[in-house]
Amino acid sequence: MPWIAENSLTPVQRFCSNILACGPVPRHIAFIMDGNRRYAKKKQIDKAVGHSRGFEKLSECLRWCLELNIKEVTVYAFSIENFKRSKEEVDALMELARSKFTKLFEEKDKLMENGICIRVIGNLSLLPEDIRKLIAKAMILTKDNNKAILNVAFAYTSREEMTHSIQTIVEGVKNGDIVKEDIDEDLISNCLYTNLSPNPDLLIRTSGEVRLSDFLLWQISNTQVYFTEVLWPEFSIWHLLAAIFKYQRQYNAMVTFEKDRFKPKCSENARVESFLNNLQLKRLRQLEIYAGM
Ligand code: FPP
Ligand code: MG
Numbered sequence: 001m002p003w004i005a006e007n008s009l010t011p012v013q014r015f016c017s018n019i020l021a022c023g024p025v026p027r028h029i030a031f032i033m034d035g036n037r038r039y040a041k042k043k044q045i046d047k048a049v050g051h052s053r054g055f056e057k058l059s060e061c062l063r064w065c066l067e068l069n070i071k072e073v074t075v076y077a078f079s080i081e082n083f084k085r086s087k088e089e090v091d092a093l094m095e096l097a098r099s100k101f102t103k104l105f106e107e108k109d110k111l112m113e114n115g116i117c118i119r120v121i122g123n124l125s126l127l128p129e130d131i132r133k134l135i136a137k138a139m140i141l142t143k144d145n146n147k148a149i150l151n152v153a154f155a156y157t158s159r160e161e162m163t164h165s166i167q168t169i170v171e172g173v174k175n176g177d178i179v180k181e182d183i184d185e186d187l188i189s190n191c192l193y194t195n196l197s198p199n200p201d202l203l204i205r206t207s208g209e210v211r212l213s214d215f216l217l218w219q220i221s222n223t224q225v226y227f228t229e230v231l232w233p234e235f236s237i238w239h240l241l242a243a244i245f246k247y248q249r250q251y252n253a254m255v256t257f258e259k260d261r262f263k264p265k266c267s268e269n270a271r272v273e274s275f276l277n278n279l280q281l282k283r284l285r286q287l288e289i290y291a292g293m
Contacts (some may be wrong), residue, residue, distance in 0.1 A: 001056045002107050003100070003150075004064040004116070014235050017068055020241055023248040028072040029065065030223070032215055033058065035207030037232030042231070044077035048092035053233035055100060063151075064237045066114075066148055068244070072197060075152040076215050080160055082124065087255050091146065094128060097154065101134035108141065115147030121193035122156030123164070136290035143284075151197060158217035165191035166280065177275045186267065194219055202247050206232045224250055 009017060033054055039272070040050025058075060065073050078093055104111070111118070120135045129136070155173070168191045172178040178187075189195065199219045208229040212220070226243040230236075264265075267273045 001059045003059060003062065003104055003111070003118075004066065004114070005056075006250045007060070008065065009067055009237065011062070014067075016241055017064075019239075021068060021250070022075045023263060024070055024251045025244060026070060028074070028198055028200045028202075029070055030074040030200040030203045030216055030220070031058075031061070032076045032203070032205035032209075032213060033214075033232040034116055034205060034209055035234075036233060038207065039231040039233040046070070047066075047089055048096070050233065050291045051093055051096055056097060057233050057235055058150070060237075061097065061235065061240065062150065064240055066211050068240075072149040072200075074121070074153065074194075074197070074200060074216070076156070076213070078122075078154045078156070079213065079215075080123065080155055081214070083155075091109050092160060094282055098134065101131065101138055104134075104138050104211065105141075111142060112145065115145040117142045117145040117149045117198070119143075119149065120154050121151050121152045121161070122154045123160055124155065126155040132290050133292060134247075136287040140284075140287055140291055140293070151194065153215065156193070157214040159214055161193050161220055162188070164193070172279075177278070180270055182269060184273050184277075187272060189218070190267075191279065192218060202226060202243065204243050205237075206230050206235055222254070224254065233284075 008014075024078075036050040036054040037047050040047045041052065043050075043244055058077075062073060078097070082093065083090060118138050120139060124132050124135060136200050165188050169178070169183060169187060194216070197219075199221075200216065200223045203212075203216070203220055203223050203225045205225070206229075208227070210227050212225075216223075224247050226246060228235075228243065229241055231237050267276060
């Protein structure tokens with residue numbers, strides 16, 4: 001299964017999508033893809049196969065999002081907490097990532113043609129070296145694409161991300177690059193792994209669990225959250241359209257918050273601007289080191 005499925009919508013699906021597309025469509029959707037193991041149990045298949053079906057669903061879902069003109073998608077693929085699962089399951093998830101990021105390079109031409117940028121958000125230093133290298137190469141390859149953006153949260157938790165942002169800022173103050181008075185919400189946002197993305201408009205969690213599991217906690221203060229009972233591998237375009245329909249019904253109440261929607265801004269403070277530019281360069285350099293360049 002490629003990263004973005006080929007199959008297009010049926011005429012009925014397209015008709016319904018076109019109707020919804022007349023209203024406000026979220027520009028950025030985040031997914032907590034939950035329920036792979038319960039799906040595996042229900043179908044009496046191995047957990048690893050359940051996760052693999054989860055990837056297939058992700059691929060289909062990215063196709064639907066492209067068709068609906070949703071520019072950015074962020075998915076929770078592996079939490080730092082998931083390292084506490086059995087070795088067998090962690091190994092299976094790592095193997096899935098290894099194989100999918102390897103395959104990504106076979107789809108390189110299509111990704112570049114379609115202008116798709118892939119970013120992995122998380123603490124890459126926690127990952128096996130070979131996977132880190134594949135991820136870094138994929139990010140460098142697609143970094144200038146901007147038609148559609150896929151953020152894969154891998155070895156991620158929001159609290160670790162916030163801690164990392166604060167450590168970056170403290171180091172900046174210690175080195176004299178910025179001063180204590182420069183610290184504000186924008187600076188913290190600009191030092192998160194998600195600094196290049198606007199906040200999600202809609203967060204969808206499958207499988208009936210009603211919690212956020214340490215995902216994008218800083219970024220979703222004004223995001224609509226949609227919980228659905230369906231297990232992730234059984235998620236269909238109809239579930240996605242239902243979530244968008246509900247988003248549209250609540251949209252008018254939401255737009256009052258629109259001004260708060262964080263779109264990382266260039267700082268007007270030259271010292272902060274220079275600190276953030278250097279941070280971007282440092283992060284790119286780190287990726288190049290991971291990629292062996
Ligand atoms: C949650 O279901 C799902 C995960 C921990 C893994 C999600 C990963 C994918 C869908 C594949 C993505 C892979 C790449 C390379 C991007 P669960 O295991 O918590 O299931 P449960 O809630 O039924 O126990
Ligand atoms: Mg779960």
